Amino acid sequence: MNGLNIVVMGAAGRMGSLIAGLAAETDGMELAGVVDRAEMQGKLSGYGCPAADSLGKILKNGPHCVVIDFTVPAVAINTAHICAETRTPVVIGTTGLDEKQKGELALLAQKTPVLWSANMSVGVNVLMRILPRLAQALGPAYDMELVEIHHRNKKDAPSGTALMLAEALANARNWRLADARVSCRDGVIGARKDKEIGVMALRGGDVAGIHSIYFMGPGETVEIRHQAESRENFAMGALRAARWLAGRESGRLYSMQDVIA
Numbered sequence: 001m002n003g004l005n006i007v008v009m010g011a012a013g014r015m016g017s018l019i020a021g022l023a024a025e026t027d028g029m030e031l032a033g034v035v036d037r038a039e040m041q042g043k044l045s046g047y048g049c050p051a052a053d054s055l056g057k058i059l060k061n062g063p064h065c066v067v068i069d070f071t072v073p074a075v076a077i078n079t080a081h082i083c084a085e086t087r088t089p090v091v092i093g094t095t096g097l098d099e100k101q102k103g104e105l106a107l108l109a110q111k112t113p114v115l116w117s118a119n120m121s122v123g124v125n126v127l128m129r130i131l132p133r134l135a136q137a138l139g140p141a142y143d144m145e146l147v148e149i150h151h152r153n154k155k156d157a158p159s160g161t162a163l164m165l166a167e168a169l170a171n172a173r174n175w176r177l178a179d180a181r182v183s184c185r186d187g188v189i190g191a192r193k194d195k196e197i198g199v200m201a202l203r204g205g206d207v208a209g210i211h212s213i214y215f216m217g218p219g220e221t222v223e224i225r226h227q228a229e230s231r232e233n234f235a236m237g238a239l240r241a242a243r244w245l246a247g248r249e250s251g252r253l254y255s256m257q258d259v260i261a
């Protein structure tokens, strides 16, 4: 085999199938294995590479590879454990991880290179850098709110990207997001507090991902909007992250911010 070997966890899913297809046709990459649940094996037969219902079975024969995981949180953590045991670099795009699970990733990153990012697009990661500057420049008189829209089958809400962006806003004001986040307003709720960041979720159709951030101040509103036109840019970002991660040292949990730096 030539080039960087890629193994995709969740290869029958929306993101996994895109990533596997792109890896197979990208110069300098080989699709070395695809993994999904036993009942999804029928969807893995067309890739022309080893397919299995567990990552362990693929890594057992030891292809030197980077694993890419787009599954569900508990599975992603298990993927990271297997990768840590086999010293295999792993890129995780799965969202909905709780604080404990993120802490677990940070620990596993001591053993093998691990990159986790709730959004692999260049646009959102550049936004992450710009938003704190905007929040600081506009100042505390501007209320900050965020609306995200995703397809009807998305499992977690608010989206991992929305939480990542909201965290950047909270940090810019020296707040803890956990103290400031409001994700539901219903009934007679009274006036908005100063220390609040609304993070609201809409679901429908096949929307790949829209995030709108509002800064609402005296007599004006500034709106920043990112719209993913397709899932391909996330898939390309995941492959870019895999290429970046190959050959890195373990020691700390990497993110897409490191890749675009």
Ligand code: NAD
Residues within 6 Å of the ligand: 009, 010, 011, 012, 013, 014, 015, 016, 035, 036, 037, 040, 053, 070, 071, 072, 075, 092, 093, 094, 095, 096, 117, 118, 119, 120, 121, 234
């Ligand atoms: P999906 O439901 O279409 O795909 C998930 C796949 O994981 C399914 O094929 C499922 O069978 C598989 N899976 C579940 N359990 C498994 C197991 N034990 N072993 C192997 N495979 C297993 O979901 P999706 O839309 O592809 O999204 C997947 C994740 O990626 C979600 O958390 C989503 O929020 C996230 N996501 C991240 C980004 C990003 O840029 N980081 C972009 C889009 C989606």
